[in-house]
Amino acid sequence: MRAPAVHKLSTAYLALGSNLGDRAAMLRGALTALRSTSGVHVVAESAVYETAPVGGPEQPEYLNMVVAVDTELGPEALLERCLAIEAGHGRVRRERWGARTLDIDMLCHGDTVLHSARLTLPHPRMAERAFVLVPLAEIAPGLLVGEARAEALATSAERSGMRKLGTLAALVPED
Ligand code: X6L
Ligand code: MG
Numbered sequence: 001m002r003a004p005a006v007h008k009l010s011t012a013y014l015a016l017g018s019n020l021g022d023r024a025a026m027l028r029g030a031l032t033a034l035r036s037t038s039g040v041h042v043v044a045e046s047a048v049y050e051t052a053p054v055g056g057p058e059q060p061e062y063l064n065m066v067v068a069v070d071t072e073l074g075p076e077a078l079l080e081r082c083l084a085i086e087a088g089h090g091r092v093r094r095e096r097w098g099a100r101t102l103d104i105d106m107l108c109h110g111d112t113v114l115h116s117a118r119l120t121l122p123h124p125r126m127a128e129r130a131f132v133l134v135p136l137a138e139i140a141p142g143l144l145v146g147e148a149r150a151e152a153l154a155t156s157a158e159r160s161g162m163r164k165l166g167t168l169a170a171l172v173p174e175d
């Protein structure tokens with residue numbers, strides 16, 4: 001009898017954002033696509049926040065949320081899947097930090113530390129962004145972001161320009 005293949009499950013945190021088109025539908029579509037991905041299991045989702053844009057040109061307000069996935073995919077494979085889901089939602093990369101239909105950023109992947117041309121883990125700038133920290137702290141308060149717990153960073157984060165809208169399921173009908 002052949003030994004069963006062993007797959008290591010890692011928990012990855014993904015930050016989702018949208019500020020073009022039907023923003024809530026974009027987030028819903030991202031969740032549906034992640035749930036349909038073999039080897040990806042959505043295990044938690046934060047509330048959805050409407051947030052003032054940070055950086056870049058003048059652009060519309062974002063909807064942001066964070067999801068946790070348990071995954072058998074390695075960091076590079078999960079990144080590929082996230083980029084494909086963005087493209088499938090009409091993401092067009094024009095200027096840096098410009099408006100987008102859907103952005104999916106990998107915040108961390110287990111305890112992987114990685115610096116490749118395409119991906120840096122943990123995400124180097126997540127500790128500075130309230131639109132990431134506040135939803136992240138809802139689903140992973142004890143997660144270490146550098147030296148600090150996500151909850152501590154979120155508590156001290158500047159929340160002006162952030163409005164909690166509620167769960168995604170309450171914003172858009174289930175599909
Ligand atoms: C100084 C200068 C301090 C620039 C911060 C922060 C730049 C974040 C870009 C920055 C700076 C970013 C989202 C967004 C973007 C989003 C909201 C970025 C890249 N994505 N604003 N801006 N939500 N609210 O998902 O994150 S573009
Ligand atoms: Mg981003």
Ligand code: MG
Nearest residue numbers: 103104105106
């Ligand atoms: Mg991105």
